[in-house]
Amino acid sequence: MSTMDAKKALVANAAKLLDATKPELLWSLSIDELHDDIVTSYQGGDYADYKREWNTAVIDYFQETGVDLILNKARKPNWESISTALINRLEKIAFPKVSAAFDSSTSTASRRRSSGSSTVTTDTANSEADTEESQCKIPKLSTADKANVAMLYDRLDRNKMWKLSTGTIVEDKMREVALSMEYEHPTHSLILDISDKCWEKIFEKDEKNEIRSYRCTDLPVMSPEVESYLKELQGLSGVDLKKKVDSGDFPTESDSSWLQKSYQDAFRLVRSGFFPLQGQTETDLVKRVWSCVDTCFDFSVINSLSGEKCSKASADSANKERCLSKFGRQSSGRKMDYIFLTGPTETELGCGECALVEGVKSTKELTDANFKMPKVMKDMANRILFTRSGMAHDLCLVGFYMGANVMKMFTLDFPSGYVGRLNGIGPAYFPVNYENINSLEHVLRLILTGKMIMESQQVKTDNCQLTKPDTLERQFDEIAPTFVPVVPVKKKKRRKPTSHESNPNFSLPVVVIHKPRHLWTHGYEDDLKVDESQVIELIRLVLTDYYANCNKPAALISRLELS
Incomplete structure (x- = not known):
């Protein structure tokens, strides 16, 4: 036949x-x-x-x-559905080892595609960030970025650098590390976190201790009323603790009243079944778990603004190079979950980030607490010191990081030279069950400590004389500016959807094109490794015919050429 x-x-x-x-x-x-x-x-x-x-x-x-x-x-x-089915069949013949993995990824990819939002892929650090969502991606440095980093360090006055007792110049060591990095790092902004493992072979043990202790920020002492009240609650748990908390009567404006209210809210939250975290949003954490952060500043000279607020200091840093000859787009600054600032003058003295991700050294914590937040704190310091240069080595900024039910506090000060020193305190754990409510004490102490540091900084900024006006091109040279990477601007071209794309019943086929060691899927972003392809030309023929019958532009069909 x-x-x-x-x-x-x-x-x-x-x-x-x-x-x-x-x-x-x-x-x-x-x-x-x-x-x-x-x-x-x-x-x-x-x-x-x-x-x-x-x-x-x-x-x-x-x-x-x-x-x-x-x-x-x-x-x-309906040849479209036949083309789709045929391509899927050829793909399974060509790549039997990956067909199951590809099928399992289809539902995720289709949801991503049907959401209607376009994503821009950037070259980011190759870490576990590939599997965790993070709003702050660490960019890879371009050649221009590396040149700018070298120029930033070369412009520093060596007579003003931080010289340790061993004779080591801290800025010189930071320069070595900064120029060895392929991705942006705090050292590019002259921020030194001595706990980072990159310093293990750079500084000797005695040098590390000197860096930690020199002009270190003294943590404030709690008021006698606060210490007395917390001492009364120590050793109590469960029902006894709740009875003691409910029996107190304090002035509304007092810290003791805030402590009492925070304990009561924690009891209510734990009893409500809020924990464990399953399906809650970041906003839920800010409003329910960490509401004690906002309420701690209710009667303080420091205002707490929560809920994705843009830092003005960060915006100033990003826009500092703008001029008529280099106009560019105006930046609104980095968004933070918390911004802490003084009342009338709106001087930013701290910030905070909240995340649903928990665990030790998660990607979210590393990018937010150790990268994004320190840069914003440095911007805040530069904004203050531009008008109050007398505070160069007497300024301390505060940052809070809350990952699920864990809190850490960070301080950024400037002990000597051009170095911004980052220190961390914590962790403190918000209680997730009724019997451990007493552990809330550590969280509340940490919040009060941060508030008291910011209040003391507010007094210093108010008492410091403003810098004498000078020419507009004057640059404050006591602290180096925050590094801003060069971001190429790509213009997006709008196109009108074709008749097929506007048809809700029309869907593109799953297309498999083999490139060296990779499986490329049209409509998907999966990156699956394969061994070889036996039917690439067949798939290309099917796809070429498919697009030709859909009146697709030739430019789109040309993407099918093997590389």
């Missing part, structure tokens, strides 16, 4: 299931009924010819049986 005869035999079997009283539908219904046969019978060759053979087989069969087919332009054969 010839190939055409075999096709006609399959058409004859399919025709038995069709309604011969509707000749205008016979052609399209026949192709639909033959869907599986067409897909499984394809053995290679020109796909356009293959389609033509099947259409001819259908027409010839009905002509031989005396049925005149009527072409209905509104009801053409």
Whole structure:
């Protein structure tokens, strides 16, 4: 039996299931009924010819049986679904090891595609950030960025650098590390976190201790009223602790009243079944778990603004190079979950970040607490010191990081030279069960400590004389500016959707193109490694025909060329 005869035999079997009283539908219904046969019978060759053979087989069969087919332009054969199924079949033949993984990724990819939002892929650090969502991506440095980092360090006055007792110049060591990094790092902004492992072989043990202790920020002492009240609560748990908390009576404006209210809210939250965290949002954490942060500043000279607020200091840093000859786009600054600032002058003295991610050294913590937040704190310091240069080595900024139910506090001060020293305190754990409510004491102490540091900084800024006005191009040279990487601006071209794309019933096929060691999927972002491809040309032929029949532009079809 010839190939055409075999096709006609399959058409004859399919025709038995069709309604011969509707000749205008016979052609399209026949192709639909033959869907599986067409897909499984394809053995290679020109796909356009293959389609033509099947259409001819259908027409010839009905002509031989005396049925005149009527072409209905509104009801053409659905070759799109056949193309999709055929490509999927070829993909499984070519890549049997990855077909299961590819199928499991389809639901995730389709949800991403149907959301209607376009994502811009940037070159970010190759770390576990690939599996965790993070709003702050660490960019890879370009050649221009590396040159700017070198220039930043070269402009520093060596007579003003931080010289340790061993003779080591801290800025020189930081320069070595900064220029060795391929991705942006706090050292590019002259921020030194001595706990970072990159310093293990850079500084000696005694030098590390000197860096930690020199002009270190003294933590404030709690008021006698606060210490007395917390001492009364120590050792109590469960029902006894709740009775003691409910029996107190304090002035509304007092810290003791805030402590009492925080304990009561914690009891209520734990009893409500809020924990464990399952489906809650970051906003839920800010409003429910960490509401004690906002309320701690209710009667303070420091205001707490929560809920994705832009830092003005960060905006100033990003916009400092703007001018008429280098206009560019105005930046609104980095968004923080908390901004702490003084009342009338709106001087920013601290910030905070909240995250749903928990665990030790999560990607979210590393990028937010150890990268994003220190840079914003440095921007805040530069904004203050631009008008109050007398506070150069007497300024301390505060940052809070809350990951799920864990809190850490960070301070950024400037002990000597151009170095911004980052220190961390914690962790403190918000209680998640009724019997451990007493552990809330550590959280509340940490929040009060941060508030008291900021209040003392507010007094210092108010008492410090403003810097004498100078020429507009004057640059404050006591502390180096925060590093801002060069970000190329790409113009996005708008295009009108085609008739097929505007059709809700139309969907692009899953297309597999083999590139060296990778599987490229049109419509998906999965990056799956494969061994080899045996049917790439067949897939390309199917796809080329598919796009040609969809009136797709030639530029899109050209993407199919192998590289």
